Amino acid sequence: MLPFVMLGMVSGANATTEKPGIAGHYTLQAREIDSKLVLEPDNTFEAFIEYAGAEGSAKGHWKQVDNTLTLTSDAVEPPAENLLFNLSRTHSLADLQDTHQPDGGDRFKQAQNHYVLNLRYARSSPVPSIAPVMVTFEFNQGPATQLLWNNAVGRQLYLPYSEQRTLTRIGLQSRADQPPQWFAIDPVTRTLSLSWKVDRTTGQMTYDKPDQLGLAQSQQFFRNAPKALAQIDRNYILTLIYGVTAEPPAITPVDIYWSFDDGSEQNQRWADSRQQQLLMPAPAGKALKRLGVKLSGDQSPQWFDVAADSRAIDLMWDERVKPEQMRDLSGVFKTLELEVKGDCLAVDLGNGLACYRP
Structure with missing residues (x-):
């Protein structure tokens, strides 16, 4: 499957603040992907992309809110039937x-x-890059344990479980000058699922109250995930999920x-x-x-x-994606967000962060 077929869509912010000089012709600098982007001063765009013999093109509108540039294709797609x-x-x-x-x-x-x-x-949705987050685990006795969550993909953290030393709360801290955000943990909890987001205006991470499951519930939940099921008898499992749906x-x-x-x-x-x-x-x-x-x-x-x-x-x-749809990459531009970093319009199309440059 192409690396950017699963690219998600994120809605733009309410207020638009267009910065001068963003309009122009851009070329993507990325391995194996050829793509051109034209941003017109009237907030329309044209784009082309080619990868592994498949290609696509799109026309639409763009807007810039702070350092986020959003492309929205004008193409009207028929309702999905299959x-x-x-x-x-x-x-x-x-x-x-x-x-x-x-x-x-x-x-x-x-x-x-x-x-x-x-x-x-x-x-x-595509997962944005984040700064490292320190995750602190506190117990009913003994010292706290800290683990560094240092990537921007949904992942699981494992922590040894002991009946004599139960987890009481967890804290997440992405900046040293700010206090952790704490969540109380039920003594019987063995697995936690915590959703996170990034405020694109401030860059701050926010977290939803974690879902908590006891041992029997956890075994039922992971019944089709052998790796996690094998770990749950002797570990706490914390799953970190990017909480923005496509x-x-x-x-x-x-x-x-x-x-x-x-x-x-x-x-x-x-x-x-x-x-x-x-x-x-x-x-x-x-x-x-x-x-x-x-x-x-x-x-x-x-x-x-x-x-x-x-x-x-x-x-x-x-x-259900038809074979002919796999060869059409126009959907990449249906709703696509890029980060404005000087003369780089940064984007991740599935094979790492790359730049559109003038």
């Missing part, structure tokens, strides 16, 4: 309950009376079927790819047995079996 679905994981009510919250937390409250279908677009394409409507253990069914229509959840009232005396998805051209649904105690379901989806 989609791929994969059941990622299911959650019971116990999985969803936040023991730190008296009411169990928002996800628990939402699922008490509903089945929740989370529709996750499988593609990710902009999904428009879709033709998809029918969702909820099949219960008494043979009854309910169905809904998912028509907006930006809608990330569907809720189905949980009927008394019934349990969800299967979930089905039916595309407009299919004769019957594709079915996924779910565990009897499931209350929330994560369903990953993506557009």
Whole structure:
């Protein structure tokens, strides 16, 4: 697969501040990739790219906000009709309950009376570069442990587990002149999943409250990840995830079927790819047995079996790419962000940071 086929899309900021001198003709300086970019003074652009015999071109508009230059193609893409679905994981009510919250937390409250279908677009946004982050682990006794998170990709940090020395909180610090951001950790927690972002205006990193799982929940979560499953018995696992999702394409409507253990069914229509959840009232005396998805051209649904105690379901989806689409690289410019560094328009198209230069 081409290195930049998975390139994501990030929306621009609200206010536009155009700097003089940015318009002009640019050539990409990158290994194996030939690309030209023309920025016109009227905020339109033209671009061309070629890689390994595949090529693409685009026209559109550009805007600059501080040091971020955003290209947006004018091409209108038809709604995606042929989609791929994969059941990622299911959650019971116990999985969803936040023991730190008296009411169990928002996800628990939402699922008490509903089945929740989370529709996750499988593609990710390009991960921005970051300064090294010091991650501090504090325990109920003994000294703290520090690990350096020094790259900008989603990764996992492993920390030895001991019943006599349990984790109480973690702190993340990207600048020595600022205090760490701390998160309290439940004593039974064994795995943590923490999403992070970068404020493009200030360059500051922000973090969402981590999801926490105990040992049994962690073993269930990592059941299809042998490496992590082998580590969880004797380690804490911290997963750091870039929390900006790619902009999904428009879709033709998809029918969702909820099949219960008494043979009854309910169905809904998912028509907006930006809608990330569907809720189905949980009927008394019934349990969800299967979930089905039916595309407009299919004769019957594709079915996924779910565990009897499931209350929330994560369903990953993506557009099925046709062979001819693999040879068309125009989508690279659908929504592309570049960082203005002097005469360098810096961008990562999948094979490392490179520059468009005049």
